[in-house]
Amino acid sequence: MLKNSLLNDLSETKVHDIEAVSTSTEYLTWEEKRDCVLSDPKFGMFSMMQYTVQKFHSGSNYCSELFTPLCALPILVFVSQWLMFVSIAMYQYKLYKNGACPQTAPYESKILMFAVSMVYFVHSFFLWDDVVDRTHRRKTIPAVSAVVMLDTFQEFSFSLLVYVSNLLIVLVTEDVTDMLFNCLALEFVMSLDNEFERIYFRFHPEDAIDIYDNLFVHKDENSKLVQERMKSTRYCVCRYISWVPFKILTILFMALPFFCLVMMVVGTACK
Numbered sequence: 001m002l003k004n005s006l007l008n009d010l011s012e013t014k015v016h017d018i019e020a021v022s023t024s025t026e027y028l029t030w031e032e033k034r035d036c037v038l039s040d041p042k043f044g045m046f047s048m049m050q051y052t053v054q055k056f057h058s059g060s061n062y063c064s065e066l067f068t069p070l071c072a073l074p075i076l077v078f079v080s081q082w083l084m085f086v087s088i089a090m091y092q093y094k095l096y097k098n099g100a101c102p103q104t105a106p107y108e109s110k111i112l113m114f115a116v117s118m119v120y121f122v123h124s125f126f127l128w129d130d131v132v133d134r135t136h137r138r139k140t141i142p143a144v145s146a147v148v149m150l151d152t153f154q155e156f157s158f159s160l161l162v163y164v165s166n167l168l169i170v171l172v173t174e175d176v177t178d179m180l181f182n183c184l185a186l187e188f189v190m191s192l193d194n195e196f197e198r199i200y201f202r203f204h205p206e207d208a209i210d211i212y213d214n215l216f217v218h219k220d221e222n223s224k225l226v227q228e229r230m231k232s233t234r235y236c237v238c239r240y241i242s243w244v245p246f247k248i249l250t251i252l253f254m255a256l257p258f259f260c261l262v263m264m265v266v267g268t269a270c271k
Helices: 002-012 014-021 030-039 045-054 063-070 073-095 107-134 146-172 176-190 192-203 205-215 219-229 233-270
Strands: none
Touching (some): 030 192, 030 205, 045 063, 045 146, 063 073, 063 192, 073 146, 073 192, 107 146, 107 233, 176 192
């Protein structure tokens, strides 16, 4: 699963190459436009909810198109992600009773702790590259609303939190099988929002095309739109408030390789 996640991240970055080759949206197939939408961290569950509400009509033949805005399905996915994450973390915390550094785990558990930390250490560099690549696309949804800011922060913060939590859960879990299954469980939880969008666009490819053609803008136009929105006091306040958490998030991404390296040594020794 870790290998597949790494390969998926690497394959998604190829969307940047697709966009660079094309000078006009007419050269992109609908699958390429869909992939651009799926890979944009600014277009998440809240943006999806906003889009489906705006285009809602009661004459749809598909249940997903009708009930996505009516039942707020993207918001339910968002809530489910956090509830699953919190429940797994709380369960592992309640089970752990061995102290901060018990050094009582068998050698096979220590070896797995070292191996998982090593994989995450390698993956952390690609995770940072993924952040840089996905936030510097040629064409993206304009960052002119609180919804887009919230989606961007949710996308990257949840991924970072899952990586850190996975290492901590592996550290406190005693059974080798449970260590692996807990890692897989959180990797699954992390992919729920993207999987929802992927399934939705499979039945509604025209929506992916509409989003890319009519909602996405070139980065230069995005900068102009942001400058225009900065004239709004409410938007300025929102931007300044979000500056601190986004900067903290950036620092944490840069510190992730060091954390993984510490877990390789200290975590393995203390387990």
